[in-house]
Amino acid sequence: xxxxxxxxxxxxxxxxxxxxxxxxxxKKYIALHMIHHFICLSxxxxxxxxxxxxxxxxxxxxxxxxxxxLSTHLFIDLGKIHIENSKMLKKYRKPSFxxxxxxxxxxxxxxxxxxxxxxxxxxSLSIMxxxxxxxxxxxxxxxxxxxxxxxxxxxxxxxTVCGHIISKILGNLSLAISTFEGKxxxxxxxxxxxxxxxxxxxxxxxxxxxxxxxxxxxxxRGRMIGYIERLLVLILTYYSSFSAIAFIITxxxxxxxKQMDDRNFAEYFLLGTLLSIxxxxxxxxxxxxxxx
Numbered sequence: 685x686x687x688x689x690x691x692x693x694x695x696x697x698x699x700x701x702x703x704x705x706x707x708x709x710x711k712k713y714i715a716l717h718m719i720h721h722f723i724c725l726s727x728x729x730x731x732x733x734x735x736x737x738x739x740x741x742x743x744x745x746x747x748x749x750x751x752x753x754l755s756t757h758l759f760i761d762l763g764k765i766h767i768e769n770s771k772m773l774k775k776y777r778k779p780s781f782x783x784x785x786x787x788x789x790x791x792x793x794x795x796x797x798x799x800x801x802x803x804x805x806x807x808s809l810s811i812m813x814x815x816x817x818x819x820x821x822x823x824x825x826x827x828x829x830x831x832x833x834x835x836x837x838x839x840x841x842x843x844t845v846c847g848h849i850i851s852k853i854l855g856n857l858s859l860a861i862s863t864f865e866g867k868x869x870x871x872x873x874x875x876x877x878x879x880x881x882x883x884x885x886x887x888x889x890x891x892x893x894x895x896x897x898x899x900x901x902x903x904x905r906g907r908m909i910g911y912i913e914r915l916l917v918l919i920l921t922y923y924s925s926f927s928a929i930a931f932i933i934t935x936x937x938x939x940x941x942k943q944m945d946d947r948n949f950a951e952y953f954l955l956g957t958l959l960s961i962x963x964x965x966x967x968x969x970x971x972x973x974x975x976x
Contacts, residue, residue: 685732685815685816685829685830685833686728686732686801686805686807687797687798687801687807687812687816688816688830688833688834688837689728689731689732689833690725690728690753690797690800690801691794691797691837692728692833692836692837692840693721693724693725693727693728694721694724694725694793694794694797695837695840695841695844695845696724696840697720697721697723697724697725698721698790698793699840699844699845699848700844701720701724702717702720710761710764710765711765711769714758714761714762714765717761718754718757718758718761721753721754721757722750722754725750725753725754726750729745729746729749729750729753730746732745733745733746744804745804745805748804749800749804749805752796752800752803752804753796753797753800756796757793757796760789760792760793760796761789764785764789767785768785780853782852783849783852783853786848786849786852787849790845798812816830816834816974817974817975838918838967838971839915841967842911842914842915842918842963842964842967843911843914843915844911846914846960846963846964846967847907847910847911849959849963850910850956850959850960850963853955853959854952854955854956854959909936910956910960913932913936913957913960913961913964914960914961914963914964914967915964916932916964917929917932917960917961917964917965917968918964918965918967918968918971919968920968921964921965921967921968921969921972922968922971922972929961929965932961933957933961936957937953
């Protein structure tokens with residue numbers, strides 16, 4: 685229950701309490717970022733200290749864990765900022781590199797959440813796994829909060845976290861989603877007597893340039909479609925209805941049928957869809973393995 689609560693609090697602080705400005709300039713807003721985590725993690729720690737230890741040993745079970753969590757979180761964030769701003773690593777700044785940094789950042793946060801449970805609350809990995817599994821398998825109403833937190837974590841990971849990972853993998857190809865496409869034709873008339881003195885007519889050249897206008901609302905709708913798609917795939921995977929996943933891909937392809945003529949968009953669409961389906965299946969199999 686404690687580890688699930690820690691993970692839920694971390695996800696809320698990291699993915700929902702940060703604005704785009706905070707993400708883009710984390711160094712400038714690092715103090716505000718830490719305040720968000722302090723509020724979320726402190727709430728979990730003090731609730732757990734009250735329920736499990738009845739307000740006993742406040743430093744051991746409340747103050748020290750909070751200091752440890754915030755200190756390690758600050759250390760990880762500062763390290764990430766240093767890597768992102770490093771001049772030596774600028775040549776590696778590709779979508780794959782940003783994705784690696786993001787995954788490593790989240791992995792380290794999860795590791796220190798587990799270490800906190802082990803050091804300050806005498807839990808082990810096997811004990812935590814058995815506790816989580818027993819909480820999820822039993823139908824006791826007392827375990828309803830744990831089940832609710834687990835569902836919330838799965839929802840956040842399936843929608844927001846996976847969406848963030850997919851956006852990093854795709855990079856700038858999100859510009860392939862457009863609400864309007866068209867062509868400008870330019871005719872450049874060239875008069876050059878040196879090239880053809882015998883011809884009196886003008887030599888001309890026509891060029892066509894494709895352009896697209898991206899609408900922010902369209903991007904938001906595309907993101908929402910991805911969220912629903914992964915949730916549906918997760919549910920279908922949990923119930924072993926793999927054949928029904930094909931209908932999701934078909935329905936999604938029909939809505940973009942006319943845009944498939946654009947190779948860039950078609951590749952973007954295929955890669956994004958395959959990644960979304962893959963993440964949905966993986967999370968569905970993970971949930972099924974935990975609950976069953």
